[in-house]
Amino acid sequence: GENVEQHPSTLSVQEGDSAVIKCTYSDSASNYFPWYKQELGKRPQLIIDIRSNVGEKKDQRIAVTLNKTAKHFSLHITETQPEDSAVYFCAASIQGGFKTIFGAGTRLFVKA
Amino acid sequence: GAVVSQHPSRVICKSGTSVKIECRSLDFQATTMFWYRQFPKQSLMLMATSNEGSKATYEQGVEKDKFLINHASLTLSTLTVTSAHPEDSSFYICSAIRNTEAFFGQGTRLTVV
Numbered sequence: 001g002e003n004v005e006q007h008p009s010t011l012s013v014q015e016g017d018s019a020v021i022k023c024t025y026s027d028s029a030s031n032y033f034p035w036y037k038q039e040l041g042k043r044p045q046l047i048i049d050i051r052s053n054v055g056e057k058k059d060q061r062i063a064v065t066l067n068k069t070a071k072h073f074s075l076h077i078t079e080t081q082p083e084d085s086a087v088y089f090c091a092a093s094i095q096g097g098f099k100t101i102f103g104a105g106t107r108l109f110v111k112a
Numbered sequence: 113g114a115v116v117s118q119h120p121s122r123v124i125c126k127s128g129t130s131v132k133i134e135c136r137s138l139d140f141q142a143t144t145m146f147w148y149r150q151f152p153k154q155s156l157m158l159m160a161t162s163n164e165g166s167k168a169t170y171e172q173g174v175e176k177d178k179f180l181i182n183h184a185s186l187t188l189s190t191l192t193v194t195s196a197h198p199e200d201s202s203f204y205i206c207s208a209i210r211n212t213e214a215f216f217g218q219g220t221r222l223t224v225v
Contacts, residue, residue, distance in 0.1 A: 032212055043205060043216040044156070089155060095212045099146055104155045 002027040004092050006103025014111050019077045021106045023090035026071065030092040033066060033073050034100070038087045047088075048075070051095065080110045115139055116208050118217025125196055125224055133191045133220045135162075135206030141186035142208035147179075150203040150219075162189040162206075196224040 003026040013019050025033075031052035036044035050057045050064045050073065057064050061080075066073040077084055087107050093100040115138040125131050135145055143164045148156040160181055161169040168181035180192040193200055205219040 034214065041203075041219075041221075043219050045216075046213060049213070093214075099158055099161055100207070100214050101158065102148075102156045107153075 002030055002092055002101040004090060004101050004103040006090050006106060008106060009104060010107045010109070012109040012111065013080050015080060015082060017080055019075075019080050019084070019108055019110075021075045021088055021090065021108075022072065023074070023092075023103050024070075024072050025092040025101075027092070027094075028071065029094055032093050032095040033064070034091050034093075035064060035075050036089045036091065036102075038089065038105075044089060077108075080108075082110050082112050084108060085110045116206065116215045116217045118206055118220055120220060121218055122221045123223070125222070127197055127224055128195055130192055130194045131196055131222060133193075133204055133206075133222075135189045135191070135208070135217050137187045137208045137210075137215075140208075140210045142189075142210070143186060145183060145189040145206055145208045146214070147181065147189075147191050148205045148207065150205060152203075156205060159191075162191075164189075193222065196222070198224045200224050 006023045034049040037047045038044040048062050048064050050066050061078045063076045087105045089105050090103040091100045117136045119134045145162040147159045150156050158171050159174045162181045162183040164183045170176045183189040201224045203219050206217040207214045
């Protein structure tokens, strides 16, 4: 089955700096890669996603890149703000409603 | 947007009792829902896939007789933790897929005392 690895487990940055979180996946059939932000005690919220027919996607301060050959995908947050502090999860699934497998999560701290 | 509602949000139960958690898709039909468990400071671990009208599919290591799943309609899946023990204390979250996007319930924090 699918296995998703995520690094780093903890990331601390200064406000205004960029943050990068990296993930790898094992199942070449996976073709949908969402990223979730989870605040303490709350449900995960989708922040951005990318499909395997796209190499990069950007939404304001957030961007995601995908390297299908290497089975790598990354989340980039620019101009970080304290409210970006949360746990971020990458995930992989096969489009069409198949189960989503999550990475271990990255706890991001943005220091003011 | 699509909404998935989970109930209850918090429950405390005595060891040995059973607890039922409901997951509803409010504005769409979901033939498939997923149940996850999340321990403190850990990731979401898939427990099982709930299939409307058929048996759930459990992940390796998840006891199907302990975590009973019923997907009786296209908008409701239930997870029953039977004979709960303190080690079952966790955050349980369901999700449903709509147009390839997963929508999550609010989660249920279960504490077994």
